[in-house]
Amino acid sequence: MSAPARSRPRSILLADCDVYYVQLARMADPEGAGRARLLIVGGSAESRGVVCSATYEVRKYGVRSGMPISRAVKLCPQAMCVPVPRELTTRKSEEIVEVLKRFAPDVESASPDEAYMDLTTTMETVYRGRTLADVAHMIRAAVERETGIRVSMGGGTSKLVAKLAVEPAKPRDGSGGDGVYVVAPGEEEAFVARLKLAEIPGIGPKFQEQLAKRGWFDVKDVVAVPREELERALGERTAEWLHDVARGIDDSPVQQREEPKSMGCEETFPRDIMSDVELERELLQLVDRVTSDLREEGYAARTVTVKLKDSDFTLRSAARTLDEAITTHHAMAPVAKELLKQLRRKRRVAARLIGVSASHLVRGTIEGQLALFEDERAARETEKQRELAAAMDSVREKFGRHSLKLGMLPEK
DNA sequence: TCTGGGGTCCTAGGACCC
DNA sequence: TCTGGGGTCCTAGGACCC
Numbered sequence: 001m002s003a004p005a006r007s008r009p010r011s012i013l014l015a016d017c018d019v020y021y022v023q024l025a026r027m028a029d030p031e032g033a034g035r036a037r038l039l040i041v042g043g044s045a046e047s048r049g050v051v052c053s054a055t056y057e058v059r060k061y062g063v064r065s066g067m068p069i070s071r072a073v074k075l076c077p078q079a080m081c082v083p084v085p086r087e088l089t090t091r092k093s094e095e096i097v098e099v100l101k102r103f104a105p106d107v108e109s110a111s112p113d114e115a116y117m118d119l120t121t122t123m124e125t126v127y128r129g130r131t132l133a134d135v136a137h138m139i140r141a142a143v144e145r146e147t148g149i150r151v152s153m154g155g156g157t158s159k160l161v162a163k164l165a166v167e168p169a170k171p172r173d174g175s176g177g178d179g180v181y182v183v184a185p186g187e188e189e190a191f192v193a194r195l196k197l198a199e200i201p202g203i204g205p206k207f208q209e210q211l212a213k214r215g216w217f218d219v220k221d222v223v224a225v226p227r228e229e230l231e232r233a234l235g236e237r238t239a240e241w242l243h244d245v246a247r248g249i250d251d252s253p254v255q256q257r258e259e260p261k262s263m264g265c266e267e268t269f270p271r272d273i274m275s276d277v278e279l280e281r282e283l284l285q286l287v288d289r290v291t292s293d294l295r296e297e298g299y300a301a302r303t304v305t306v307k308l309k310d311s312d313f314t315l316r317s318a319a320r321t322l323d324e325a326i327t328t329h330h331a332m333a334p335v336a337k338e339l340l341k342q343l344r345r346k347r348r349v350a351a352r353l354i355g356v357s358a359s360h361l362v363r364g365t366i367e368g369q370l371a372l373f374e375d376e377r378a379a380r381e382t383e384k385q386r387e388l389a390a391a392m393d394s395v396r397e398k399f400g401r402h403s404l405k406l407g408m409l410p411e412k
Numbered sequence: 413t414c415t416g417g418g419g420t421c422c423t424a425g426g427a428c429c430c
Numbered sequence: 431t432c433t434g435g436g437g438t439c440c441t442a443g444g445a446c447c448c
Contacts, residue, residue, distance in 0.1 A: 020448090042416075043416075047416090048414085048415080048416080049415095049416050050415065050417095052416080052417090052448085053448095065448085066448095067413085067415085068413060068414055068415050068416095069416095070414070070415090071415085072413095074413075084416095086417095110447085110448085111418090111419085111447070111448045112418090113448070114447095201447075202445095202446070202447085203446090204445060204446045204447080205445090205446090206444085206445060207445080207446085260419085262418095262419070262420085263418095263419090264417090264418075265417085266416085266417060266418085267416095267417090268415095268416060268417085303440090303441095305441095313414095313415075315443080315444085316442085316443085317441090317442065317443075318441085318442080319441060319442075320440095320441090321439085321440060321441085353416085355417085357419095418447100419446105419447085419448090420445105420446085420447080421444105421445085421446085422444085422445085422446105423442100423443090423445105424441100424442095424443095425441090425442095426439105426440085427438100427439085427440080428437100429436100429438085429439105430435105430436090430437090
């Protein structure tokens, strides 16, 4: 089905930043976070947030990323807690990708702290005669020298193997990693066979549970299962995928992410909110942020989604797709308000989180659309509103994001 | 111990069109 | 008169990743 003509093995690297947010927090505040051996990044000790990253010293106390901060500080009360430096995150990630692009034509930024590179052709031309590990060391040194960020490099013939190779690459005390680990062509299956299923990307908690019910915990358990049995247990698609990854097979290409699919903002309140008025106020601030992000990145959106997380953690969402893509607060606000009302009509309990997201993104704004229905016309952006929004953007650019607040502006 | 915020991708059902 | 299937778009929910 898959597997086109057997082609030459690829040379893939994954550059993965070591405790990225710890490195960033230290960079942002060298005197404070920079000096704290015991450091937790994610939010203040009182916040309702979770640990985004923590130093290895803090991890010795049992602190893990994803853990509520409130719990983490109980495990390690001496630790310093700082928020994620968001702006620095984006800036540094872009800097890193720029360095990587000098070494490989194809760079795929998979997350702020990870990027894949396909060096297949480069290894046969520019780096002819050198090993992939050797080249990885060179790239790693360049990234640290030019951005100040330490990365580890996993390498292999696929993204899957490169990703799995990053773990042993990490230079942690006692692990023996020197920052680079490359799985040689032909060694993929043996390398993957040592792992637990939970270590495979894509096998999360729910899937693990499903597999454990059949007594499958390790990769080798699945390798031993006949394909037909996998299909009966998991369905065709999932079975094929699992069959392949358990043997270290992954054909997915390294692809530059061209365009984002959605842009959104969400907020967990310090305390749950019951009041519709308050919820709407929070909603409109998020709409303001999302629309200004859209304009900043040069996108317009056709679909607006509002989501609520109720106090009992039930997550609900409502969406509406418009005929015309929009970019302004003026156009998005009435749609978002209506969606919120819809959600509140269905279930009126205190809310813990509210979120707004824009999807169905198109580049720029669409001018001169076809005739619209009356109610669509009301939501339609006028040129004047776009100008106003652009004016707001430039004020914010000069004086900062919070220099203009909603309510300071006329609606029309 | 009380569970973030930014995303991507997948599924399933219904509407609608041909 | 009744039966049908495929394709696309939309919505809601959920798993997963870092």
